[in-house]
Amino acid sequence: MKYSKNPITDSIYTADPAPMVYGDTLYLYTTHDEDELVNDFYTMNDWRCFSTKDMVNWTDHGKIFSLDDIEWADARAWAPQCIERNGKFYLYCPVHKKDGGMSIAVGISDRPTGPFKDLGHPLVDEPDWNDIDPTVFIDDDGQAYLYFGNPELRYVLLNEDMISYDEKIGVCKVPMTEEAFNKGSHDTGTSYGEGPWFYKRGDLYYMVYAAFAVGEQNEHLAYSTSKGPTGPWKYGGVLMATGEGDIFTNHPGICEFKGHNYLFYHTGELPGGSLFHRSVCVAEFNYNPDGSIDVVEKCSGVSEI
Numbered sequence: 001m002k003y004s005k006n007p008i009t010d011s012i013y014t015a016d017p018a019p020m021v022y023g024d025t026l027y028l029y030t031t032h033d034e035d036e037l038v039n040d041f042y043t044m045n046d047w048r049c050f051s052t053k054d055m056v057n058w059t060d061h062g063k064i065f066s067l068d069d070i071e072w073a074d075a076r077a078w079a080p081q082c083i084e085r086n087g088k089f090y091l092y093c094p095v096h097k098k099d100g101g102m103s104i105a106v107g108i109s110d111r112p113t114g115p116f117k118d119l120g121h122p123l124v125d126e127p128d129w130n131d132i133d134p135t136v137f138i139d140d141d142g143q144a145y146l147y148f149g150n151p152e153l154r155y156v157l158l159n160e161d162m163i164s165y166d167e168k169i170g171v172c173k174v175p176m177t178e179e180a181f182n183k184g185s186h187d188t189g190t191s192y193g194e195g196p197w198f199y200k201r202g203d204l205y206y207m208v209y210a211a212f213a214v215g216e217q218n219e220h221l222a223y224s225t226s227k228g229p230t231g232p233w234k235y236g237g238v239l240m241a242t243g244e245g246d247i248f249t250n251h252p253g254i255c256e257f258k259g260h261n262y263l264f265y266h267t268g269e270l271p272g273g274s275l276f277h278r279s280v281c282v283a284e285f286n287y288n289p290d291g292s293i294d295v296v297e298k299c300s301g302v303s304e305i
Helices: none
Strands: 013-022 025-032 046-052 060-067 071-075 081-086 087-099 101-108 135-138 143-149 155-159 192-201 204-211 220-226 234-240 254-255 260-267 279-285
Touching: 013 081, 013 254, 013 260, 025 060, 025 254, 060 087, 060 101, 081 135, 081 143, 087 260, 135 192, 143 192, 192 254, 204 234
Parallel strands: 013 279
Antiparallel strands: 013 025, 025 046, 046 060, 071 087, 081 087, 087 101, 135 143, 143 155, 192 204, 204 220, 220 234, 254 260, 260 279
């Protein structure tokens, strides 16, 4: 039996993993932490893609979309997610708008590995800094949802074209309650911080996210569940704990691939690793019969499938 290694790549610093299964291949979209920092802050200019058919052998597809492709943005190529619909691939990316705040861009391609072409304008552009970390899901009835946000969790109902949303309903704010996201130390008083990952398994909807416990300085991963795509949400528990020596952030990406369930996350494990130089890793996990998930341990890699 062959085993993969964590981190998945050691050639560059990667973060914010977003897996997408298409056909017999798992595509993994990531951000890219540049080696040299500007102003001692996250220096991120493009998005990368990797793919595998067996979870051990990975193909590096390089840069697939960048700030240079988005004329109206000037910085912060942050956590993306990609989805396919009607033969096209849509990559949702948070960026800093010139003379503005954070907004959500959309890259469009005929192939999962790009190159992606910018929509030409922001999809979501509110007068605050909440529009980051988009997560996209198409429900069984065809309705697509785009969740996002820090410090609040918000969503829009995407139209079938995937590049516009129902403006009559507009941007909806999820009630940030302790029942939904547990008591925590983030700005809303709950544990919800950022990096939502929205998906459905059976009849249960999951929202996985980076979270802050009371008194906790670094992010752990937690999850909530719902019987409907827009809530009400119920806190489920810790998914991946913070540990000694962890970096400040973490970011979840979950998928089922060839009968196995995987949690992608990031750490600072590569040489030179830090809160601004992160590395994507993966762990296999199982669901309990009631749909709950036990705490997933960080690991050295996963086995070949």
